Amino acid sequence: MKIAFLYVAEPYQCYHVAAVSSALSQMPDISVTEFVSFPETAQHLDQIRRANGLAGTIRRGTLRIPARAQILRRLRRLDTEREIVMRANIDQLEQYDAVVATEYSAGLLREMGLRRPALILIQHGAGDREVNDEHLIRQFDLSLVSGPKIAESFLAKKLATAAQTRIIGYPKFDAVGAERLAPRESADRKPVALYNPHYKKGLSSYGKCLEPLVDAVNQLDHYELLIAPHIKIFHKDFGRRRRQFQKMVGSRVRLDTASASMLDMTHTASASLYIGDVSSQVYEFLITPRPCVFLNPHGVAWRGNPHFRHWTLGDVVDRAEDILPALAQAQSRHEFYRSRQEKVIRETFGTQPKRGASKRAAQTIRDFLRGDPALKGLSAAA
Known part of the structure; x- marks a missing residue:
């Protein structure tokens, strides 16, 4: 054959x-x-x-x-x-x-x-x-x-x-190293918060939330923020969006727009907190349950909608001013979501x-x- x-x-x-x-x-x-x-x-x-x-x-x-x-x-x-x-x-x-x-x-x-x-x-x-x-x-x-x-x-x-x-x-698990199937925090730096915005118009959060998120991370001074957007954000674009993200880089903020680490689960393995909207990468992050925060700046009516099932696995933030308290409480509130995360991961994989x-x-x-x-x-x- x-x-x-x-x-x-x-x-x-x-x-x-x-x-x-x-x-x-x-x-x-x-x-x-x-x-x-x-x-x-x-x-x-x-x-x-x-x-x-x-x-x-x-x-x-x-x-x-x-x-x-x-x-x-x-x-x-x-x-x-x-x-x-x-x-x-x-x-x-x-x-x-x-x-x-x-x-x-x-x-x-x-x-x-x-x-x-x-x-x-x-x-x-x-x-x-x-x-x-x-x-x-x-x-x-x-x-x-x-x-x-x-x-x-x-x-x-x-x-x-x-x-x-x-x-x-999930065949992807066979195509990445075993070390990427479990969290691996670094002892010599702050915990990593991974921000993984999607490209889908009307759902993506980066247009309204990127700057408030970076401000919140800087104020909180607890996480190191790693911004790793969905690769399709840069379709139909001649560098404008990449420059928009690059402006956010600073002492507590890193950016990855093109490396293999965006694809091979390196970032999801190294993060302690996931911040996103509708990217499926959240499920790769959650093969080990950890805190999540989801951003809904467009006011989507998501409750009861199976296309937003992952938004039941962490706090959902509708307003930019609520991003900082959501990040500050993410770890303590994880106990409310852990069992559901485990259930949904079994359903997913x-x-x-x-x-x-x-x-x-x-x-x-x-x-x-x-x-x-x-x-x-x-x-x-x-």
């Missing part, structure tokens, strides 16, 4: 599937080829495998990148660029038995004419946010998800059937061991492609 792994987004996606493609490539009668759109993604894939001793023989295919896509990439119109690249490579992908992707947008391959290969989704991230293109999940023949929370959401929204969905855990999801995913893909009748929905992978 010939399996293609398609990487048409930025390097964040490769942490969710690198260990899966490595595991598949070690199986008999399976050939794995990776198609990488961004050169830096290939670099991350190589680094992940070196750092974690992931073996296997994987071919590296070459995607055709049309001139229009190259222009859009320079303009940081990456969502549109991605669609053009996929369309330009349909004929090449048609030669495979399966195409594996982490982006919902890969569902467009069916509308673009992909017919022969099975289309397989490995969910990246484990968050709650409603996304515009989630309807494309219906185009996938098989969806591999981290835990019952996401599986049940797919079923409830009729995005996939039980026969199309498997719970396999399942009850399997943290490591091993990539091998479960590889075996599930192999069995699915072989038409194994023993696989009959969620119960087979739980």
